[in-house]
Amino acid sequence: MSHLTPPQPPDTEAPSKAPPAQAGPGGDVGRRRSHPPLARGVTVGTTVLAAALLLGALALPNRLDLLTPPAFLRIPVEGIVLAAVLLVLPGRPRRVTAVLAGVMLGVLTLLKCLDMGFYSVLQRPFDLVLDWILVDDAADYVRESFGRTSEVLAIAGALLLVVAVPALTVLATVRLADRMARRRPPAGRTTLALAVAWVTCTIFGLQVGGAPVASTLGAQLVAERVRAVRAGLADARVFEAEAAVDAFARTPPDRLLTGLRGKDVLFTFVESYGRTAIEDPAMARQVGAVLTEGTASLKAAGFDARSGWLRSPVIGAGSWMCHATLLSGLWINNQQRYRHLVSGDRMTLNKYFRKTGAWRTVGVVPGVRRAWPEAGFFGLDRSYDSTHLGYRGPYFSWSPVPDQFTLEAFERLELGRRNRRPMMAEIVLASSHQPWAPLPRMIGWQDLGDGSVFGPIRRAGKDPAEVWKDTESVRTEYRVSVEYSLRSLIGFMGRYADANTVLVFLGDHQPRPEVVAGSPRRDVPITIVAHDPKVLDRVAGWGWTPGLKPAGDAPIWAMNQFRDRFLKAFGPRY
Secondary structure, three states, X not given: OOOOOOOOOOOOOOOOOOOOOXXXXXXXXXXXXXXXXXXXXXXXXXXXXXXXXXXXXXXXXOXXXXXXXXXXXXXXXXXXXXXXXXXXXXXXXXXXXXXXXXXXXXXXXXXXXXXXXXXHHHOOOOXXXXXXXXXXXXXHHHHHHHOHHHHHHHHHHHHHHXXXXXXXXXXXXXXXXXXXXXXXXXXXXXXXXXXXXXXXHHHHOOEEOOEEOEEOHHHHXXXXXXXXXXXXXXXXXHHHHHHOOOOOOOOOHHHOOHHHOOOEEEEEEEOOOOHHHHHOOOOHHHHHHHHHHHHHHHHHOOXXXXXXXEEOOOEOOOHHHHHHHHHHOOOOOOHHHHHHXXXXXXXXXXXXXXXXXXXXXXXXXXXOOOOOOXXXXXXXXXXXXXXXOOOOOOOEOOEOOOHHHHHHHHHXXXXXXXOOOOEEEEEEXXXXXXXXXXXXXXXXXXXXOOOHHHHHHHHOOOXXXXXXXXXXXHHHHHHHHHHHHHHHHHXXXXXXXOOOEEEEEEEOOEXXXXXXXXXXXXXXXXXXXXXXXXXXXXXXXXXXXXXOOOOOOOOEEEHHHHHHHHHHHOOOOO
């Protein structure tokens, strides 16, 4: 009897072993088998969204006025090159390249957003070397104009963009890289077709919306930034050489400003008072009327005036750079130059007045709310900021103190003092600073008191958020603010100036692009007002226009040229 086990028939009921389901980029395989239409929809949808995000980021312009639907009907060459590179790379290098490309594209997108903001205010792109400090100034401006809550929301939104934009572009690039690797043949044919289309559009110069269909915007932007960074780094050396030249540095004190001895000389900057306020058809009649009436009223009081134009180093913002340009005789058009200037020993107009020993130098800067160490550099014996003018009234948006009160406080604190020396004063009028709402209005000089009288005027003023919904409203309120500043200054001269008062007043820069309506002009008016005819005789050769309003064809000087021309005109006559 055999003890061998007989063979058994195969067990047809035993389950067969299958490989475990694995997850892929499109989701779990099991789910895809259970819901194939849904899985395909998710896969296709995320891929299309990723492609649209990358295409949008590459085609996104860096100026708000170019942000139109046709701007996105472009074929960006950078996308074609990136797709070709990802197609030929193997697994890990492809993934690393996709991540790096996504980060770079995210940073480029953020840079475009910064450019949009800078073009909107300053009519120029963001400078990667020189402009970082202005980001902090922008936060201060939002807080002082719209409140602390708006500042917090703006900062939170900016931080969210800084994190979210690169994260999204990285995820989108990695997603497309993986899908292209899984479907190389169709991805390769699509990339080739796009390359042929790009070359064809380039050859025939095809355009849409006034711009080429074959786009190289990203590459151009990077190249421009590289050149700008190099120029910014080299500019420090250029500025150092410029600052070393001063034609009056060795002039003896007794030969400086001899034509103004015994006079009170008031250099007054009117915020955002630009050529647009005088020549734009929507403003010329009203502002011109103020200047014409002012010329007549001052003439009746024994004053005469001459007016011309200066070309400002900036537009839209950056008043401190304009002040520094006029007073130092150096072209200060970026923050790096300003910092180098105030950390050096360059002689300013203030310092030259003080050097003579014949003048006390004073600064009235109501826009300053914190420590201002630059007062020492500019050569001011005494400086009054917004907290030292005796003002107890409300803020008017960005401007802490209405111009009329600022000028009355200057009279009370300095100009009206008895038994004093002649004075050289630098005065900044800030009521015409954006956002131009709410605005103060003229009241009786005798009613100013401590400024509390402005409370009802402030409460009845316009909401800046409402004004800024409409460009024409912005332009109107800008005009009204300039009229107020000019009326304040003309009224001050009529009330407090005497035979020994000399006023030099000017705009610092043109207002924002919304107000100048696309004009590239950077000119600002400048006027000299004097009672003594000998003062204006000194500038007779300048060719300036009689009165407070410069003619359209009056001479235009670069603002940094004024210091030396002024010192020469009022120096010794041979």
